[in-house]
């Protein structure tokens with residue numbers, strides 16, 4: 001069990017680190033853009049290079065984990081991620097900074113799926129929802145703390161020093177993985193097919209399963225408010241329509257991340273306790289939508305807005321159960337591919353919905369409240385779709401009462 005918990009701590013710390021690395025450039029945009037001589041849009045492109053590689057890599061990550069195990073990729077991924085951050089901090093040449101950002105995104109792409117893969121193969125099935133929720137909570141805490149604590153550090157020490165310190169922390173995770181991470185027993189250790197056949201079979205199994213597609217869309221619609229409201233337009237709407245100051249609006253919106261950290265753990269815990277997922281996803285999506293409806297369209301105090309967004313984040317945390325539902329429908333040898341696919345579709349949703357809501361707001365003459373009606377609409381649709389997804393457990397995910405031994 002010690003090795004299992006060490007794997008959990010290393011995997012989730014890697015996710016926390018990569019989440020901080022991904023948002024770090026947004027903490028001092030003007031200074032960094034000026035430093036590299038970039039316009040706003042040039043800076044946006046530089047920062048977004050992270051996602052250009054992160055999103056398509058997801059499917060590759062899932063396939064290699066299922067085939068080769070996680071240890072090599074947690075070690076290599078954390079090293080690349082840390083090296084990318086350090087490169088970004090060390091250079092004043094924009095091309096090298098871009099390479100650093102790509103390297104960060106490449107390394108980071110291994111974090112979330114590896115952490116869930118390790119939880120799946122190290123722990124008993126009835127712990128998956130709770131522990132995968134805890135992994136997600138680490139990322140959310142990273143986002144919440146990164147925004148507040150690192151902004152303060154950057155103000156006093158400057159962004160390059162703070163980036164360098166973050167990169168060194170990443171090297172610490174790399175060293176911990178190198179020294180302490182052990183591989184769990186998994187179908188990866190006794191794979192018999194050739195590499196090409198493995199890729200073909202895994203993709204055919206995952207992409208040929210309608211249930212996986214449905215759950216990926218549910219996850220995308222349920223995750224949409226995090227990217228669209230909390231990650232981009234929420235602050236603007238609160239400032240424009242509710243007349244909050246910028247700092248007050250940012251603080252109110254950050255409640256979503258704290259709520260998600262709590263909700264993904266609580267949702268997972270309740271789900272594992274009940275041995276049930278589907279109606280928790282459905283109820284969570286409905287309550288998330290109701291909380292956003294209230295915050296968007298009911299005039300309340302700033303405190304109540306914060307409380308409503310905490311609730312929206314809390315019930316939004318239940319979206320993590322879509323990963324449990326997805327991977328439990330398939331055999332253990334494609335868990336990485338299934339989780340990675342659901343994650344990739346969820347992230348792709350951000351790429352679609354963030355500009356779409358901006359476009360709708362423009363089309364509505366700057367009416368963000370109207371454009372953000374897409375938020376409760378998406379969670380409502382997620383609730384509707386999951387209603388038709390059968391709850392099914394493959395025999396590989398029915399516990400025999402033991403945790404996985406190390407190979």
Ligand SMILES: N[C@@H](Cc1c[nH]cn1)C(=O)NCC(=O)O
Pocket residue numbers: 112136139219220223319320322342343344345346347
């Ligand atoms: N919670 C996931 C995103 C998601 C996708 N579908 C449902 N939720 C998440 O935070 N993933 C981490 C990442 O950035 O990869």
